[in-house]
Amino acid sequence: MKDYKTISLWKDVTSGQWEDWRWQLKNRITTTQQLSEVIHLSEEEKHDIDFCLKRFRMAITPYYSTLIDDDDDKNSPIKMQAVPSIKELDVRSEELADPLAEDSQSPVKNIVHRYPDRVLFIVTYKCSMYCRHCTRRRIVGEEDFSIDEETLENAISYIKSNSKIRDVLLSGGDPLVMNDGYIENIIRRLREIPHVEIIRIGTRTPVVLPMRITDDLVNMLRKYHPIWINTHFNHPKEITEESIKACTKIVDAGIPLGNQSVLLKGVNDNVETLKELYLKLVKYRVRPYYLYQCDLAQGIGHFRTKVETGIEIIRNLRGYISGFAVPTFVIDAPRGGGKIPINPEYIISVDDNQVVMKNYKGDIYFYPNNG
Numbered sequence: 038m039k040d041y042k043t044i045s046l047w048k049d050v051t052s053g054q055w056e057d058w059r060w061q062l063k064n065r066i067t068t069t070q071q072l073s074e075v076i077h078l079s080e081e082e083k084h085d086i087d088f089c090l091k092r093f094r095m096a097i098t099p100y101y102s103t104l105i106d107d108d109d110d111k112n113s114p115i116k117m118q119a120v121p122s123i124k125e126l127d128v129r130s131e132e133l134a135d136p137l138a139e140d141s142q143s144p145v146k147n148i149v150h151r152y153p154d155r156v157l158f159i160v161t162y163k164c165s166m167y168c169r170h171c172t173r174r175r176i177v178g179e180e181d182f183s184i185d186e187e188t189l190e191n192a193i194s195y196i197k198s199n200s201k202i203r204d205v206l207l208s209g210g211d212p213l214v215m216n217d218g219y220i221e222n223i224i225r226r227l228r229e230i231p232h233v234e235i236i237r238i239g240t241r242t243p244v245v246l247p248m249r250i251t252d253d254l255v256n257m258l259r260k261y262h263p264i265w266i267n268t269h270f271n272h273p274k275e276i277t278e279e280s281i282k283a284c285t286k287i288v289d290a291g292i293p294l295g296n297q298s299v300l301l302k303g304v305n306d307n308v309e310t311l312k313e314l315y316l317k318l319v320k321y322r323v324r325p326y327y328l329y330q331c332d333l334a335q336g337i338g339h340f341r342t343k344v345e346t347g348i349e350i351i352r353n354l355r356g357y358i359s360g361f362a363v364p365t366f367v368i369d370a371p372r373g374g375g376k377i378p379i380n381p382e383y384i385i386s387v388d389d390n391q392v393v394m395k396n397y398k399g400d401i402y403f404y405p406n407n408g
Contacts, residue, residue, distance in 0.1 A: 038277060039103040046074045047099060055099070058242075058249040062165055062214060066097040072120065075102045085123035093336070094178035095121050096167045101245040104274060114272040114304040117340075118168055125169065125336035134175045136333040138373030145195045146188050151375055155204035155235075158192060160184055160223060164211040165246040168269075170299055170340045172332040172369075177210055193226050200232045208239040213249050221257050228261050236261065239297075241269045247283035255290040267295040267326060271305050273313045281321050288322045295326035298364065300347050301340045302331075308353045315354070315362045325364035330379070333371050344368070344379060352381040356397025 041047045041055060047064075054060045066072050069086045072095075078086070086095070097119045104115045135141075139149045139157070149157040162179040164171075171177055184192075196202050205227055212220060227233050242249040258264050266287055270276065287294050296318055298305065305311055315325045328351070331341040347366045354363045367376040385393040385401070392404040 039106070041099065041103055044075055044103075046071065056248050058246055058251070061098045061100055061246055061248060064099055065165070066099065066102055067095055072097070072102075075099075076105050076116070076120075086121050089121035089123055089125050093121060093125055093174060094167055095119075096164065096178075098165050098246050100247070100279065101166055104277070112303050114310075115274055117301070117304055118170065118271065119166060121169060122339065124339040127338065128335045129338045132333050132335045132338060133371065134335055136172060136371055137369055138371075139173075142373050145191045147184060148192050148195055150199075150202075151373060154201055155206065156196060156202055157206050157208055158196075158223075159209055160207050160212050161210035161215060163214050164209065165214055165242055165249070168241070170301055170331060170334075170337050172334045173210075174334055174336070189223070193230075196227065196233065197230050203232055204235040204237065205233055206237040206239060211240050211242060212238055213240045213242045213246075213254070217254055217257050220254075221261075224258075224261050224264075235263055235265060237265045237267065239267050239269075243268045243280055243283040243287070244270050244275050247277075247279040250283035250286050252286070255286050255292070258292060259290045262291060265293050265295070267297050268323070269298070270296050270314060270318060270323070271298050271301060272310065273317055276314070276317050276321070284321050284323050293324070294322065295324045296364075297327040297329065298325070299329045299331055299340075300342055300350075300366075302342045304340070306342045306346055306350075308350050311350055312354060312358060315364070316358060319359070319362045325362055327376070328364045328366045330366070330368040332369060348379060348381055352397070355381070 041050065047055070066075060069078070069083050069090070072078065072086070073083060101115070101119060105113060105119070142149050142151050144150050147159045149159070151157070161184065162176050164177055167178055196205060207223065224236055227236055268284075284294055298311070298314070300306055305314065311328070318325055328347060330344055330347055331337060351363065351366045366379050368379055369376050383394050383396070385395060387406065389406060391406050393401065394404065395401050
């Protein structure tokens with residue numbers, strides 16, 4: 038991790054400014070010129086980034102950009118997640134603008150109702166960083182979008198009128214790019230609905246903008262328990278003193294913290310990298326929850342691995358690290374089918390007499406099936 042003071046762009050920035058999440062958000066890297074002042078870019082890379090930015094936006098927090106070492110090449114795991122690639126303009130025939138069919142499962146604006154007892158509530162299209170592998174790149178990056186009072190009221194009314202909804206996931210974009218008061222207004226109104234038992238927040242700020250996790254924020258959230266948060270670490274290099282501090286504040290506030298990684302070619306598509314990541318996460322009380330197969334969003338085919346890669350990674354984690362450190366490998370089925378677990382096969386056969394199965398080492402065991 039670089040010292041930001043060594044970067045000319047920020048040589049006059051005070052530590053107070055650097056630690057202010059609002060300053061970080063205001064000073065995100067959005068142009069090739071800015072980026073070239075922070076990391077080394079070849080002329081070819083500059084040309085390719087400029088070309089890519091004609092279609093997809095870039096935003097990188099100053100903090101996250103310092104995780105890219107000077108000697109990292111274009112295939113660095115941090116750089117690949119943050120810096121646009123010309124490969125994003127290669128849209129494959131199987132790729133979809135809305136790969137999870139969220140728009141078609143939206144009964145009212147900004148609500149996605151796919152599962153019977155829970156809804157996704159998209160409260161903003163803005164993120165602190167625009168990840169290059171984002172599945173919602175069709176909408177994320179619309180900086181001028183903010184949910185208006187009418188849309189908010191209609192969304193709340195829909196949830197209120199559907200008594201089966203017990204779980205609301207706030208997502209986006211990233212809900213935590215909004216100020217505390219705005220977030221609290223939404224959470225407070227949801228908490229007033231008797232059948233809403235759980236409120237969840239999906240955010241990558243602990244990873245890319247850890248200074249956003251302030252004492253004021255977590256003290257506000259703890260008033261509305263049960264609150265759950267899922268974040269998105271993909272690589273061990275993202276676990277820093279700053280991100281650890283952010284995660285610690287969340288869990289110390291009594292908020293369960295999970296992690297949803299995406300399997301990304303060239304970033305984390307091997308056992309060693311993910312084993313290191315998951316062991317570090319549980320050390321800091323972050324529960325590995327899902328490992329996603331990369332979605333079929335347009336322009337991210339260069340990130341997708343074979344499904345067998347994920348299966349083999351899980352096979353080589355199960356039994357070798359604690360069970361609670363092993364996430365569920367899932368494919369979020371194209372066209373709105375929902376998350377489907379994809380697991381190594383441990384059951385060889387089942388009949389009325391016995392179950393024949395193998396353990397993580399491949400040894401065969403028998404269990405009587407006469408219950």
